[in-house]
Amino acid sequence: MSEVRVRFAPSPTGYLHIGGLRTALYNYLYAKHNNGKFILRIEDTDQTRLVEGAIENLINSLEWAGVKYDEGVFVENHKVIEKGDYGPYIQSQRLDIYKKYVEELIDKGHAYYCFCSKERLDEVREEQKVKGLVPKYDGLCRSIPLEEASMRVANGEEHVVRLKLPHDLDIKFHDLVRGDIVINTNDIDDQVLMKSDGFPTYHMAVVVDDHLMKITHIVRGEEWLPSTPKHIYLYDAFGWEKPEYVHLPTVLNKDRKKLSKRQGDVSVEDFREKGYLPEGLINYLALVGWSPEDNEEILTLEEMVEKFSFERVARTGGIFDKDKLDWVNGHYIRSSSVERITELAIPYLIKENYIDEKFASEKEEWLKVLVDTVKESISYIAELPEKVKFIFNEEVEPEDDNAKELLEGEHVPQLMNAIIEELNKVESIDMEYAKTFMKTIQKATGIKGKNLYMPTRVAITGSEHGPEMVNILYLLGKDNIIKRVSKILNKN
Template identity: 65%
Template sequence: MSNVRVRFAPSPTGFVHIGSLRTALYNFLFARHNDGKYILRIEDTDRTRFVDGAIENLIASMEWAGIKHDEGVFVEDGEVVQKGDFGPYIQSERLDIYKKYIDELIEKGYAYYCFCSRERIDKVREEQKAQGKIPKYDGYCRSIDIEEARERIANGEEYVVRLKLPANKNIEFNDLVRGKVTINTNDMDDQVLMKSDGFPTYHFAVVVDDHLMEISHIVRGEEWLPSTPKHVFMFEVFGWDTPTYVHLPTVLNKDKKKLSKRQGDVSVTDFKDKGYLPEALNNYLALVGWSPESNEEIFNMEELIKEFSFDRVSKTGGVFDKDKLDWVNGQYIRETSLDDLTQLTIPYLKNAGYIDDKDVENRYDWIKTMVSTVKENLSYIAEITKKVDIYFNHEISSGDEEVINILQGKQVPTLLDVFREELEEIDEIDEEFAKSVIKKIQKKTKIKGKNLFMPIRAMLTGQLHGPEMVNIIWVLGKQNILKRIEYVENSILNKNIDKEK
């Protein structure tokens, strides 16, 4: 497909929603699949919702995710810059452009000045609701002569500019996901195109920008579907080619409702902060609403670009299942090299107080071994602090009855005595000691199998299952193991368990 140009056009109103990331991803995949261009445009005409720093946060989130645009708005050396032949790419810098085209629309008779107050409009709509009608503007100002309107404006009256839709006209367009869509103008409103503050509404600016930036495909959420006929109408009356529309299904939660912050993490930053890998997040998000021809679930970016098409995007909402995301992310963690994974975990381990800069400098191999023992069970990087807690907390909860029963076995005092004897013969645990000590304990005590391994694991970790014992022993070190032996002897063998734990 030649001359494909798509755009992701968010508003700088705060955090980047995970649904917005998926819209950006689909735009990016489609552009790359077709050797096209992917543009980032900032739609900031709603000044009441503008948030300082939101543009920088938005671009940082996209860069972290690896969804890189070809032209539009960038951040370089902390400054917002624009690159490309179709700028400005920030709508608030395009007001003169919108003024030119709104005047043209008025001259052609497809838009008009409206002087109705907010109170009047609210009253009309309340009356319409009471009569069971669709609430919309009643066209009160449609017939005002243009010269009269301009005189009223000159006298300082506040006004907006509205779209002048024809009566009872079917507007049709083809959507690559929805197919043919037809809506009658009788079911539509005379949309405000230019607000009283001189800024265009989304509905006007998006049409002008998409035409002037030569956008070939408009890929956006299905919430814009009811507004699209107004946009198609404006393309037609301006005499411009209408782009191809693609309205994506909504990202839903498990209850099949729109994903919102009330249900937990929904922003890209939330997932970044918890240590989800961007490759995994993209992989999973691509599958929330799109299905590949194969039954594969793990795709790198190159594979997604090769496979992606709108033919296989669902009409129904895609469910964002965090458990499935955790599974996908876990697959990527397992494929990450131990050195890279260790580097990713260090900030979380430092923040939890488990390690410090000296440990990173002098005990890196120890940290790496510790990470290796839990790597297979990580769903996201921040989870490392829970998984390695076994190395930093020697107390055992009174609620772990199975663990306590194992540690109260009649052979346990003997095992602990012999383990202590072995530890007292060395200065510090090395790899050789970690590999041999269990066999030495077995040889001295004649205790085998579960009766040997289960109590030792329970004493060391407070758990009955987990990483290899050799790594646990080496990571814990001599002093920690001695503390655990003493704790079990005093608090469990003597049954002095803190009931509040």
Template identity: 45%
Template sequence: MTVITRFAPSPTGYLHIGSLRTVLYNYLYAKKHNGKFMLRVEDTDRTRLVEGSIENMIHVLASVGLIPDEGPNNPGEKGPYYQSERLEIYRKYIDELIEKDKAYYCFCSSERLDNLRTEQKELGLATKYDKLCRYLSDDEIQAKLESGIPYTVRLKVPEARKVIFYDTVKGKIEVDSKDIDEQVLLKSDGFPTYHLANVVDDHLMGITDVIRGDEWTPSTPKHVLMYEAFGWEAPVFSHIPLLLGSDKKKLSKRTGDVAVEQYLEKGYLTEALINYIALLGWNPKTTDEFFTINELIEKFNLKQVHKSGAIFDVERLDFFNSNYLKKSDISDIYNKLLTYLKRYNSDFYDLLQSFPEEYNKKILSELKGRIKKFDELQNLTTFFYGDAKNPSSDLLMNEKMKITDLDIVKKGLELTLNVLQSQSSDFESVDDVKNVFVEKIKEAEMKNGQVLWPTRVALSGEEFSPGALEMMYILGLDTSIKRLENTLKTLGQ
């Protein structure tokens, strides 16, 4: 039997970071078992639809490399994939449940149901339907249908029995049927609720494993009863724990960004995001932390998923992303930077495109070990892609470096200028710069800091920047000489 998993979002907004983990676990499980991963859109709640949300969700999934094997963008045999296009299918199965006496018409008005819920809350009772319409006679039902009274269809829950199912993560779960609400399966507008559509679609699409968030665990007994009513084999259920914020409550906007797109917009690498998300609630039983997607597929095991919630920690994500940036090949990371900038920062992208690729790669090679994510890069490169600010005298001096007056500053800058002017071509590497300057500084009987501090400040115009040797290597002879001459000229005024 081919393993088939699915992600079935509602088009109600952005892709939540917790939903990304659900997608990832479905994807990893399917690929580990040489199966298929499907995307289905549960758009039956017409009041909550957000235009463009599914298109954005598909784009985000493609951006992080989790592309469904079948779905709206790559249809196969199981479509249609929007539940709003499957209404006739659901009507057929609702009729079947009614004929089997596994469901019934409910003619209760919204006003009556609201009053019932209010009364139950006031009495401290669980809010659920009181089964008023369950016991209508056939004649009463027919009369109400013929008179055009609006109706819903509800699940008829068996009385006085235990509903039992086994969850890969949580183990055996047993619920008394008296505690199960007689759920609406078909709404008065003719659209199915999640519960009916979910079960029918999972069966018809051949879903073998339902991997979803823990919040759906209480609904699963209703789904088990529907599988029984239809005479279908239920899939294997695996309910994964919630992602928590720093306050240890369900991850929400209270504690930071929750949309995957927000993290992509900040310039997190998709490999780092996927790697980190995979380990939230799953322990691969190894001391290793960094895994490629193929390694995650090989190691993934639902039985190793924790029962309790996992905290989404942005600082840990920064740690993962920083490591990926440091270890990445410069050509690979440069191409990813361009892709990122083209989508999220077109002005900076255009600026980079106006400079030679080799120059841009020199800058990125130096800075990729200093940044946590791509959106930090622009503010650290102003002196590489524009003129440096004229540094103040105070900034050029540094007591710790034994630069206590401007004469020492000038002496250090003049030494650097003379060395650069004696070079016939740009340096091939930072080591080349170092080899030349260490000797020249020693000959001048000066401290390294007395030369390199004012040189760095003159080249960058900033208190913080890459070191003087790195600056000279990246900027090249002409620009470095020009900036040093400008600073010396300013000091001489």
């Protein structure tokens, strides 16, 4: 078998969709599993949809996610460059190549010039709809002799080039996920191959590029399945060896509808901004439509490479379950070092105006304790500020009636006074002092157990449950605790 070569070929029309990242990931896993090559090609033939900076964003998202490719389009020193022996890897730089192959198809009788106006095509389609037919080109220009058509082209008449599909031919192919598929040419349109602006359509460019770049397996979304017979026909028309096809199930939301911006986060950038870890997102995304034989759910990229096969990819759409993503990502947060999570958390704390850059550089140890205090309870980094706001807020209020009730006990004033008295004996609270503080209060007052801990916690945090008390005492510090405790005393 020749070397496995796969490609991810997005259009630079905005941010990388989560479904696109999964397609790239499956390409990567299959290539690496087979010691093959993974290529990034940019398909920008639809010039109307291009977005400034989208190529850089795509590459940046793949890089962040750890989905590394071997050749194609890269960004180095803020410049888009290409590496590899089969370039250019950006379609708009390959127009002469497509022109040559379109002319070859016309010469062989597999394509023809079409001069129909947009208005005529719209009328034909409307008529077909009224008759209950599938709207498609009616073949008016198929019968124009090549000599006549060439003269009209030479005279500057506006035209496109269409694929000349034979009538009533079964086109068969095997899909590694879906099995054997047969589609009759009567159900397919005479596809435009070259537009009037001299740019090829996806269908023409993709076949030429995949052949010239020696792509062995085409791994893409199932929305391209109806187009595959046209591509198969083009391979046959050129006399080229066909690649293997793999059409992946769509990534769906919980309502089993296609994941779209209307329902929330769909781009890699969205998840990155919320502070999902790349390994968490990639691990979860791999499982949206694929599962390893041992059904293991927590997998490193290396383990995925080792276990990946298309036999284990589902035929039906994979459900993108945010709760499951949060569970997987939470696992990776808990497994990460406190140093790493602290570094990631700092921008979120700055954004909430809890800290500034100066504070972040001067209070490194304090921030690590802050992060360590809530690290177990977050699913993604953007949740962290909400979990620690009680540390930064000027004042805290009891969060519910139960919490209020805990501050109404007869012993509470004695407890609050003892806390103030004890804190006034020290300059500040360090971790060692925080570890013995509650025992000291117990000795001084004789109050213990729930009667000691619960009112103290509510007084300084507003909640009867929460993180490690030692950490809270250290993080709040002497002045904040005295201020909060004094407020309770004043109310009683």
